[in-house]
Amino acid sequence: MLSRVADHLYWMSRYLERAEHTARLMDVHLVQLLEQVPGLDTEQRWKRLLRSLNVTQPDADLQDIERLTRCLTVDSSSATSIMSYVVVARENAQQVREQISSEMWMQLNQLYLGITRKERRTVWSAQPYEFFTSVKEGSHLFQGITDATMNHNEGWHFIQLGRFIERMVSLADLVDSFFAYSAFAGADDYFEWLALLKSATAFEAYCKIYHADLRPDWIAEFLLFNSEFPHSARFCVEMILASLNAISDATTLHRNSRLHRLAGRLRSTLSYDEIGEVLAGDFHAYLADLKRQSMDIHETLHETFVTYSIEAALA
């Protein structure tokens, strides 16, 4: 397939995943603010949210809920709003419309039309949850339609790579920020760990394994090392490796390439590390390393399939 097409499919998928992730975090965050649960104060919560989304503080006071929310949701002039993510995802899809199925395009287009047509002011004042739900459901529907209507070919695997690399990176940021702020919450931290799990759609899945007892070490273990939960780091790296193998079969890439070695090393880390040892060491550095390894995979993927030199290819 064309290098440019692979690139657009990858970014389409990454941006849509980012939109969904942002919608989920915002949703959990705003509920926490409304319920005024004990633990952190409002300002700390906003700081933690911005850190877990890895975005810089918008030009707004940390008490100005309405303005901050707008910057992260419907403000198309802000590059880190859900609106901008959906717009960029759709622009990427637009570039490769003949490669994706018409059903996929129609779903993404309807998601876009649905959120751009909404009266902007109403998002905060009236129905923020409807907005978040429409983004999350729109993204889920798109994934389902993608799996059901597109050939599971090379292009589909680039879509998978975009989704799971984005998920891995954002999970590392999410876990890092919640552990960093856990010290401020003091003893009454149940609601904070609950928020972390809900931010990763992990609460119910976690309870099925560990029961409703929320312990930070179990939560970290679940989110990083569980092999069955689709938002865990381990699950993401398995999917990344599977897609890399499929792409190797479809292209001329050798299975012993640098790309495979990078992904294989990350899988080993996530498969064999012990949560006790990891938490006893520098957990922040550990998560930063996971993120760096994911970014290495991203960069090598680009060099291998998209930006390779023509001289090398002709040789």
Place this chain on the structure above:
Amino acid sequence: MTAAPLLPSPFSDYTCDRACYDEMFNRDAEPRAHYQKLYERLGDLSPDELLSRQQTADLSFLHQGITFTVYGNEEGAERIFPFDLIPRVISSAEWKTIERGLTQRIIALNLFLDDIYHEGKILADRVVPYDLIYSCRHFRREMRGVKVPHGIYVSICGTDLVHLNDGQYVVLEDNLRVPSGVSYMLANRQVMKRVFPRLIADYGVRPIDHYGRALLGVLESLAPPQHHHPTMALLTPGVYNSAYYEHMFLARLMGIEMVEGRDLLVHDNVVYMRTTSGLRRVDVIYRRVDDDFLDPLTFRADSRLGVPGLFNAYRAGNIVLANAIGTGVADDKAVYYYVPDIIRYYLNEEPILANVETFLLSDPVQRQHVLQHIDKMAIKAVGESGGYGMLIGTHSTAEERAKFADLIQANPRNYIAQPILALSKAPCFIDGQIESRHIDLRPYILYDGQAVTIAPGGLTRVALRRGSLVVNSSQGGGSKDTWVLYD
């Protein structure tokens, strides 16, 4: 406009305009035989039902993203191409004449192009003047002596027809470079099948859905015979082009790659595309980029849409382009004047479809006549299309007429004049009621050197503004589905 006889609901606001051909009603305001069923069906439907079908159709276009971009408008910058609910019906007898006429025309024009880029016999025999050809902006000197597969220059063509008051279809212009609109023809039919399923079935409408397969077949037939599985690609100027939707639609329909100039490169006169498996050779390009922009080394140096070195690869016979380079010379509006002679010269037949009466302004006598009657003429620049560079005498100011008169005097070769045509009218669903509007017809013709394939029907374009004669989408035009009936 003569007084109109009264028609029953829902046609009570409909005017049968005697000054032009009415597609649905004869001169006694009775529905024509091939419109009878449609007439009855429309009579059964309330305006509300029609409106709800119109909304279903519009929503379907919006969700599929069959839109064009409106610039300078931040919110919802995309609009759908206006679609009219009421189909245009063409009887099988009418269609047979059109089909024969278009077949004859595309064969003759291909022979003409092959001739002028090689021996130039038609010029030596003084049927078409030398200076007319060599002064044409779209004549490509670089193509002299270049062999193209099977001698086919134009394999994809869209010809604009108008239906005159005497019931004759005449050719308004040929589009031999990169004709567009075929995706709207196909999309209109898809939507009509959803909003009027029973009527289509009862009517016996000839299908058009095989167009994609036919187009692919034409591209395959142009590929070098030694390549059993030729790699084909559609070259698009990119997402900002107004016809981008059509490009992606056709690429998907045919299952071929859609490439931009930046995806291609030429090495040792061979064209490659950049893929995830390295570089891959390309054999046939269905190009939707104009000649001028194809290769910055040969044509316009400022083009960023093209591929440097493409023309050399083309001349070396390593890549096929459809259509060939340099076909624009045959749809020059002054060359159009000679098409009936071209048909007689190569085929020894009389033209089946007539031309519109045309005045060549390089001829002093004709020029004098036109300048005296400029208020009743349509003046067109010879190399333009899409409704640009035009003056409609009856709808112009004295100032505009004076400006065009000066332009003509300065460069008479660059303009032609035609009497203002009475385009036929058809019923359209406008603002909740049925009114009549002017329409034309663009059938799409495919030619592989052996057989000519024409999708039955084509794109019927509608001038949606009351009284307007301009059907171009850039100027308030829309379209409707076109039904050609079985015998």
